[in-house]
Amino acid sequence: MPIPDAHRPLYRAFLDQGLDSWLARLPEQLARGLDRSRFGDLPAWEKAVAKLPPLPAGREVRLDADHVTVDAELDASRRRQSESLLRVLAPWRKGPYKLGGVTIDTEWRSDWKWQRVAPHLAPLAGRRVLDVGGGNGYHAWRMAGEGAGFVLVIDPSPRFYWQFQAVRHFVGDADDGAVHFLPVGIEDVPEALAFFDTVFSMGVLYHRPSPLEHLAQLKAALRPGGELVLETLVVEGDATTVLLPGDRYAAMPNVYFLPSSAALCQWLERAGFDNVRVVDEADTSLDEQRATEWMTFQSLADFLDPDDPTRTREGHPAPRRAVLVANRPR
Ligand SMILES: Nc1ncnc2c1ncn2[C@@H]1O[C@H](C[S@+](CC[C@H]([NH3+])C(=O)[O-])CC(=O)[O-])[C@@H](O)[C@H]1O
Numbered sequence: 001m002p003i004p005d006a007h008r009p010l011y012r013a014f015l016d017q018g019l020d021s022w023l024a025r026l027p028e029q030l031a032r033g034l035d036r037s038r039f040g041d042l043p044a045w046e047k048a049v050a051k052l053p054p055l056p057a058g059r060e061v062r063l064d065a066d067h068v069t070v071d072a073e074l075d076a077s078r079r080r081q082s083e084s085l086l087r088v089l090a091p092w093r094k095g096p097y098k099l100g101g102v103t104i105d106t107e108w109r110s111d112w113k114w115q116r117v118a119p120h121l122a123p124l125a126g127r128r129v130l131d132v133g134g135g136n137g138y139h140a141w142r143m144a145g146e147g148a149g150f151v152l153v154i155d156p157s158p159r160f161y162w163q164f165q166a167v168r169h170f171v172g173d174a175d176d177g178a179v180h181f182l183p184v185g186i187e188d189v190p191e192a193l194a195f196f197d198t199v200f201s202m203g204v205l206y207h208r209p210s211p212l213e214h215l216a217q218l219k220a221a222l223r224p225g226g227e228l229v230l231e232t233l234v235v236e237g238d239a240t241t242v243l244l245p246g247d248r249y250a251a252m253p254n255v256y257f258l259p260s261s262a263a264l265c266q267w268l269e270r271a272g273f274d275n276v277r278v279v280d281e282a283d284t285s286l287d288e289q290r291a292t293e294w295m296t297f298q299s300l301a302d303f304l305d306p307d308d309p310t311r312t313r314e315g316h317p318a319p320r321r322a323v324l325v326a327n328r329p330r
Pocket residue numbers: 094108110113132133134135136154155156157160184185186187201202203204207
């Protein structure tokens with residue numbers, strides 16, 4: 001089967017990285033992840049990205065700023081065209097971005113999460129990175145901004161795949177081809193890969209019904225000595241505290257285990273990580289996750305108890321997040 005042009009950079013990167021066992025699975029994984037019969041809006045997203053106007057020479061790209069920014073001199077009509085095409089891909093949850101004069105004010109200030117995480121990382125320069133559940137790739141661009149050599153985002157959302165491709169259109173080759181997106185889940189990563197220098201799992205663990213299995217999968221993707229960066233919802237408490245909410249948590253139906261950060265340290269140790277440490281823990285503020293012009297549905301404020309913002313509307317503790325770092329033993 002011929003490789004479509006759009007997928008060539010991904011195949012080339014897997015080849016260059018020597019990811020042969022995974023390379024063989026790409027045709028099936030891409031076909032499944034971008035299956036038009038499963039995702040009705042997919043053709044509209046694809047068309048919107050294809051119609052984005054070409055950028056004039058001399059653009060300036062900043063991957064190390066809070067807004068992932070591409071400054072390009074687009075005339076007013078091209079800027080309006082870009083804006084309406086980017087809106088076809090809404091809701092935009094992760095960001096923010098400034099692309100050719102269009103500011104995308106996303107639901108999340110993902111830059112704030114990055115500020116909590118980045119100071120605690122082994123320097124990313126030259127590293128091979130996997131971002132599990134990386135959304136539309138916002139953090140991946142920031143990783144490239146810190147010099148990562150190869151960043152692979154995996155996320156099963158085809159909307160996020162096309163949001164990523166829209167940002168790629170603006171960024172062009174300013175990341176030296178470091179950043180890639182594969183529309184699959186953690187379960188599609190080949191077993192016992194032992195490849196990545198750093199693996200991120202941010203905002204994913206609480207969505208997994210088997211959190212220890214998730215930790216084992218993350219460990220298997222890391223090379224010996226590699227670094228795991230785990231960010232997830234936690235509750236306050238000691239090493240024995242874990243909350244399993246009922247059918248919803250902050251209106252989300254797919255939330256499973258919320259441990260205390262002390263319990264999470266134990267989980268990581270039981271999963272075979274060493275050098276486990278909590279590097280950040282904080283309540284999620286209403287300024288960090290909110291409805292915007294680019295995400296007009298309900299957001300965190302609507303999911304909290306109107307009379308007591310320290311509780312969700314189901315009566316659980318309001319969202320609090322921890323960042324943990326650990327290593328796969330050598
Ligand atoms: N099986 C799966 N495997 C991998 N990813 C999955 C899977 N199922 C869902 N996802 C993806 O995990 C991401 C979780 S969001 C965190 C984004 C970013 N990391 C952030 O920290 O801002 C958290 C949130 O906002 O609830 C989504 O993009 C899903 O599509």
